[in-house]
Amino acid sequence: MRSTVLEHDIAQVVEMVRQGKRLDGRGFEEMRAFTVEVNKYLNAEGSARVVLGETEVVAGLKMEVGKPYPDNPDAGAISVGAEMLALAHSEYESGAPSFDEIEVARVVDRGIREGKALDFEKFCIKSGEAVWIAYLDFYAINSDGNLFDAGSIACLATLMNGKKPKIDANNKIIDNEFEGKLELKRLPLLTTFVKIAGKILVDPTYLEEKAAETRFSVATTEDGLMSAMQKGMNGSFTLDEVNYMIDVAFKVGKETRKQIQKL
Amino acid sequence: MSGKQREDCPDYKKDKKRVDGRKMDQLRPLSIKVGVLPNADGSAYLEWGQNKVYAAVHGPREALPKHTASPYKAVVKVQYRMATFSVPQRKQPRPNRRDMEISKVLAEALERVIFTEQFPNTEIAVFVEVVDSNAGSRVACLTAAACALADAGLPMKDLISATGCGKGFNEIILDLNKEEEDAPDAVDIPLAILPNSNEIALLQMDGLITKEEFNRAIQMGIKGCKDIYEIQKKALAEKFELTELTPAIAKAEVKGEKASATDAAKPSKTEKKEVKAKKVKK
Amino acid sequence: MKKIVVPGELVSSERKKLGGNVYVANGKVYSKVLGITEEEGDIASVVALEGKYMPTVGDVVIGVVNRVVFAGFGINLNSFSDCFIPKSGMREELKQGDVIMGKIEYVNEMREADLEFPRKVFGGEIIQVTAVRTPRLIGKNGSMLDLLKRGTGCELIIGKNGRIWARGGNIELLKKVVKFIDKNSYKSNLTSSIEGLFGIEANSPAPQMQQERVAPNANAKGFAKKAQAPVAEATKATEEFETIEIEGADEASNQSQKDDSEDAA
Numbered sequence: 170m171r172s173t174v175l176e177h178d179i180a181q182v183v184e185m186v187r188q189g190k191r192l193d194g195r196g197f198e199e200m201r202a203f204t205v206e207v208n209k210y211l212n213a214e215g216s217a218r219v220v221l222g223e224t225e226v227v228a229g230l231k232m233e234v235g236k237p238y239p240d241n242p243d244a245g246a247i248s249v250g251a252e253m254l255a256l257a258h259s260e261y262e263s264g265a266p267s268f269d270e271i272e273v274a275r276v277v278d279r280g281i282r283e284g285k286a287l288d289f290e291k292f293c294i295k296s297g298e299a300v301w302i303a304y305l306d307f308y309a310i311n312s313d314g315n316l317f318d319a320g321s322i323a324c325l326a327t328l329m330n331g332k333k334p335k336i337d338a339n340n341k342i343i344d345n346e347f348e349g350k351l352e353l354k355r356l357p358l359l360t361t362f363v364k365i366a367g368k369i370l371v372d373p374t375y376l377e378e379k380a381a382e383t384r385f386s387v388a389t390t391e392d393g394l395m396s397a398m399q400k401g402m403n404g405s406f407t408l409d410e411v412n413y414m415i416d417v418a419f420k421v422g423k424e425t426r427k428q429i430q431k432l
Numbered sequence: 433m434s435g436k437q438r439e440d441c442p443d444y445k446k447d448k449k450r451v452d453g454r455k456m457d458q459l460r461p462l463s464i465k466v467g468v469l470p471n472a473d474g475s476a477y478l479e480w481g482q483n484k485v486y487a488a489v490h491g492p493r494e495a496l497p498k499h500t501a502s503p504y505k506a507v508v509k510v511q512y513r514m515a516t517f518s519v520p521q522r523k524q525p526r527p528n529r530r531d532m533e534i535s536k537v538l539a540e541a542l543e544r545v546i547f548t549e550q551f552p553n554t555e556i557a558v559f560v561e562v563v564d565s566n567a568g569s570r571v572a573c574l575t576a577a578a579c580a581l582a583d584a585g586l587p588m589k590d591l592i593s594a595t596g597c598g599k600g601f602n603e604i605i606l607d608l609n610k611e612e613e614d615a616p617d618a619v620d621i622p623l624a625i626l627p628n629s630n631e632i633a634l635l636q637m638d639g640l641i642t643k644e645e646f647n648r649a650i651q652m653g654i655k656g657c658k659d660i661y662e663i664q665k666k667a668l669a670e671k672f673e674l675t676e677l678t679p680a681i682a683k684a685e686v687k688g689e690k691a692s693a694t695d696a697a698k699p700s701k702t703e704k705k706e707v708k709a710k711k712v713k714k
Numbered sequence: 715m716k717k718i719v720v721p722g723e724l725v726s727s728e729r730k731k732l733g734g735n736v737y738v739a740n741g742k743v744y745s746k747v748l749g750i751t752e753e754e755g756d757i758a759s760v761v762a763l764e765g766k767y768m769p770t771v772g773d774v775v776i777g778v779v780n781r782v783v784f785a786g787f788g789i790n791l792n793s794f795s796d797c798f799i800p801k802s803g804m805r806e807e808l809k810q811g812d813v814i815m816g817k818i819e820y821v822n823e824m825r826e827a828d829l830e831f832p833r834k835v836f837g838g839e840i841i842q843v844t845a846v847r848t849p850r851l852i853g854k855n856g857s858m859l860d861l862l863k864r865g866t867g868c869e870l871i872i873g874k875n876g877r878i879w880a881r882g883g884n885i886e887l888l889k890k891v892v893k894f895i896d897k898n899s900y901k902s903n904l905t906s907s908i909e910g911l912f913g914i915e916a917n918s919p920a921p922q923m924q925q926e927r928v929a930p931n932a933n934a935k936g937f938a939k940k941a942q943a944p945v946a947e948a949t950k951a952t953e954e955f956e957t958i959e960i961e962g963a964d965e966a967s968n969q970s971q972k973d974d975s976e977d978a979a
Contacts, residue, residue: 176811213517229517256488585765587746590722679910
């Protein structure tokens with residue numbers, strides 16, 4: 170059980186960063202070790218449970234048949250939702266979605282959508298009438314910081330192991346029957362940084378987030394592209410710092426991707 | 433007599449076995465792990481059949497909004513929610529009326545056992561999240577919540593043990609699964625008791641049933657709850673091993689190494705000598 | 715025999731003096747909490763293994779400033795509600811996150827505490843532990859606290875509310891040892907294990923040699939009341955099941971448990 174975050178603890182984080190160290194002994198470019206379990210939740214068409222340090226996130230995919238947008242009659246869609254459950258931290262409240270929850274969901278969503286991870290044309294069932302819509306929701310079960318990256322890993326692992334349900338002649342889903350895995354064209358992953366005492370650290374813990382002045386997330390793909398960016402909090406970065414973070418994100422993203430692909 | 437049977441339905445009276453192979457009074461496999469969420473004051477993760485639920489307790493803590501506080505006792509708040517992907521047809525993220533009703537009956541069951549007068553002006557907030565389900569999620573959540581409360585150190589008169597019981601496919605059964613819940617003659621009775629006194633703290637029912645059938649189901653349910661109680665006790669005790677310590681174990685753990693099996697049996701002669709010879713720090 | 719009990723479990727079916735964390739029904743004594751109870755002995759009580767801090771008059775506590783308002787300061791005591799100190803009650807001006815120390819002077823029916831002579835604490839580090847296990851860190855007559863001070867060389871104040879303030883000395887070692895004690899607070903041989911770790915005696919009378927040697931059963935679920943550890947040389951041989959002396963009232967009953975230090979053979 171964690172008590173209130175003490176100014177004292179925050180001051181300690183800052184002091185250690187000044188000396189080039191982190192509370193858990195990691196390097197500034199080092200992500201925490203993480204584990205991923207896939208397809209544990211059987212009602213979902215794909216699911217993942219990710220534990221990144223002490224941050225635990227669960228994600229699940231539900232495929233539904235819906236009507237396409239008139240300007241894009243052959244394309245399916247994806248919708249990403251996120252909830253920072255009250256279970257995850259005594260400071261999280263239940264109720265209407267908070268700014269933080271919405272931001273996390275939208276940034277993870279952009280990474281996947283703009284990264285063209287899914288071929289939405291493959292989601293077409295009947296042009297202009299029926300397409301697949303992928304609803305991807307992830308929940309923070311315990312938060313020790315960086316729900317961005319934990320959520321991104323959980324969502325990617327879910328999609329990589331997701332299945333398309335079989336449908337009948339009336340485009341209704343047949344229970345418990347599937348017609349194969351989802352095919353992903355790209356594997357975008359978010360990497361998140363914070364700036365503390367002028368230094369940049371990857372994969373912040375809860376305490377490091379509290380001690381930070383600014384935060385930055387970027388989604389990178391395996392073919393050297395970026396598909397989303399988000400600067401958060403009320404500090405600022407120099408352009409050099411942004412380029413540095415992009416370089417680190419490609420490195421870290423590559424390692425993370427390798428681990429997910431092994432599943 | 434309850435509803436007519438379709439010809440293609442199983443008939444448990446004839447088959448003597450359930451669709452998943454269980455006996456009429458047999459529970460689905462149930463496992464509980466306590467103390468799984470570091471940020472919560474108490475927590476538990478429970479798997480029961482296909483059901484998978486997390487329970488977290490925050491409190492006793494200041495009751496907010498202030499007008500909900502009582503000067504005489506702690507207020508117990510339960511929030512029961514299901515993940516969108518925890519059910520066959522995607523569930524809307526916003527809580528629905530079923531979520532609210534279940535939250536209410538769970539809170540009332542827990543209030544029966546917590547010594548709330550010991551914590552006036554506070555709230556005890558219990559959050560249960562269902563990430564996968566197959567009938568019986570509310571009793572799974574209640575069973576997990578009781579463990580989480582004990583894990584939080586809250587004083588209680590007893591634990592709460594809960595199960596579903598009722599009728600399906602022409603027989604009185606324990607712990608209905610989804611297929612049985614969907615049977616045309618299904619009667620689902622969620623039941624929770626204080627295991628040491630058999631007092632009933634939660635009781636609901638839907639379906640069509642006679643008084644005699646109901647009582648047979650409840651008897652089965654009470655026995656089931658008693659079995660669940662044993663599993664809850666074991667899960668809580670598992671957090672603590674009553675083993676003996678030795679200086680060698682202390683040294684290894686403090687250093688961050690795993691104590692070897694021999695450390696536990698008896699500290700070696702030479703180790704003890706070494707430890708003794710260490711200079712006393714000033 | 716030590717036994718783990720859950721809320722509602724039977725502690726004693728006989729009439730006994732009542733200790734803490736139990737209640738009586740139908741002439742029998744039951745546990746209120748998840749904890750450890752001693753089956754023999756003349757007091758029926760349970761040592762709680764988990765829980766927040768219950769404010770008790772006379773306790774020394776370490777608080778953190780949570781809120782600063784015009785009239786004073788809201789202090790987090792790792793309990794059910796914050797404690798309030800009016801501006802006039804503090805010599806120093808406090809800001810959010812400051813650490814203060816004080817003694818509990820008064821507790822009202824709502825479990826809100828007033829502190830006597832609160833003062834700001836400068837420097838040092840705060841270590842958080844499970845509040846209900848704090849007595850184990852202090853030990854009988856401060857024996858464990860003393861052992862910690864001597865073994866690490868730190869200046870130490872242990873707040874009964876699960877917070878330790880430490881300055882100087884080997885704080886890294888202190889953190890690790892404190893974490894170990896917190897995790898293993900209910901186990902036997904804790905004091906002698908810590909002594910062995912530091913290489914110091916808790917209570918200094920000349921250590922005795924013990925000839926008898928019995929290998930403890932590493933898989934024992936409970937304890938023999940007198941656990942005999944094999945001893946090569948001069949450390950204490952036998953150790954009673956250690957319980958803790960806690961002063962202060964529990965609502966209905968006195969919570970008194972004894973911390974018996976090792977028997978000299």
